Amino acid sequence: MFIVLSFWLSEGSLPETTVKTGLIVFAHGSRVESANREVRAVTNRMVQAGGFSLVETAFLDIASPTLDEAVGLLITKGAARVVVLPYFLTMGTHLRRDLPRIAAAASQANHGIEIRLAAPLDGHPALAEILVDRAREALG
Numbered sequence: 001m002f003i004v005l006s007f008w009l010s011e012g013s014l015p016e017t018t019v020k021t022g023l024i025v026f027a028h029g030s031r032v033e034s035a036n037r038e039v040r041a042v043t044n045r046m047v048q049a050g051g052f053s054l055v056e057t058a059f060l061d062i063a064s065p066t067l068d069e070a071v072g073l074l075i076t077k078g079a080a081r082v083v084v085l086p087y088f089l090t091m092g093t094h095l096r097r098d099l100p101r102i103a104a105a106a107s108q109a110n111h112g113i114e115i116r117l118a119a120p121l122d123g124h125p126a127l128a129e130i131l132v133d134r135a136r137e138a139l140g
Helices: 033-050 067-076 093-109 125-139
Strands: 021-027 055-059 081-086 114-118
Touching: 021 033, 021 067, 033 055, 055 067, 067 081, 067 093, 081 093, 093 114
Parallel strands: 021 055, 021 081, 081 114
Antiparallel strands: none
16 A cells, blocks of 8 residues: 655646546535535646646535545546645645644545655745735725
């Protein structure tokens, strides 16, 4: 069994390989269904912008599918490994404690599939640009 539980911090795109890699956009989940729909919409825009073919959205809590369920869906579509893209701003408790535990369990439940965890959104230069845009809109 091979599980990568450290955060994958390489720059650029996913490495080229013949192994089919599935992507999961992993968010918290909300009782407000419109918030969950928006996460799915962001995932769909990412698919279109990046030209990715094996992509699912998963949720930590409240909404579905779970990470384990999304991994299973990707495997049925041909994925041999998975990269989880946390849709979280910072490295809080859910990413430090919960996500590695859930990823390890999902790997084990799915015959030891390799699961890599990407870095959270925090630190990405586009976040400052987004805040500038929002500030200008509000000051409008």
